[in-house]
Amino acid sequence: MPSSITGRLLRPAAVLSAAVLAVSVAACGSADDSSGPTATTSPTASASTSAAAGVLGIRDPWVKAADKGMTAAFGTLVNDGDADVTITAATTEVSPMELHEMAMKDGKMVMRAKQGGIVIKAKSSHALEPGGDHLMLMNLTKPVRAGDELTFTLTFGDGRTQVFTAVAKPFTGAQESYAPGHGEPMPGMSASPGMSMSPTS
Template sequence: MRTVRQSRSPFARLIPGLLALALPCAFASLPAQAADDAAHAQHASGATISVVDPYVRLSPPAAVATGAFMVLRNDSDSPRRLVRAESTAAKTVELHNHIDENGVMKMRAVKDIEIPAKGSATLKPGSYHVMLIDLTAPLKEGERLPITLRFDDGSTQTIAAPVRSIASTMAPMPHGNMQH
């Protein structure tokens, strides 16, 4: 029996090690590249809705529901509609509005929220909002909740809305003419 001895240069011995180091790095960049490609595709396809200042209101630990708020800007020449929202943070997600019914404000689920052409729709407390019902875990201030918004043209946008306390979302009260 004849033994064949392969002559391996130091460089040849380095190749497997270099490949072992390089391949995981190459594959690690794929999700980021896919996200960049998706963002580019959304822009290239004429996505015209932008989401500004999204947040979720911090609810008390025992609460089972809360609201998500944001401004939806429509840069297109046609009105658009938000038709659905989804989130892993709640078992049920609905679009809601507050309605004055005989002097009593009541919250109601709505089919959609219109975003006027070259305009915006403001989702805010006491008005339109995304309702997160049956929360899957207690909320923590500062955490970011994923919310996927679905529009009437079939497009979607997933945002990461930070959880904010009620105090941080309220406008300061004017004290100019108050007498104490």
């Protein structure tokens, strides 16, 4: 067959193959986009959680600045996975740490160790915040000044670990004092809602 005729026959076939391939790729992209966890989250949340590249996404981590004694780390933990995740321990270089919660006792808000660890349900988020669950720094070996960056390591129930960094900020919202003693009332904390729970920038 003359080459000119062969060329005319092959060109439509090539165009048709390219069109079929393009449709197939587009279909795969649509399926992936609609089923992915970021399809229902905001661009900001997506960027924050994916940047962690670990077991959990960690949004807005921060530490209460303190000169000595105790303080705590906070943030929002995001679990985009299909299974619950349990934090069983946390460590940092400037202090031994424990997982803590706030709970009602005799009509007062008290701080105590979080039994069983901190659970982040599948496809959900869990806030670490003043007045709630938090990562407790028990005995600072040096002051934590506003602007300092601390590195933390989380250990999970299945043995995996994850490192994240949090910046120290001044905080006066609830006037809480992380006093020694589990289950003791925290001065300035009350059971009433509406306390300010935000660090000052």
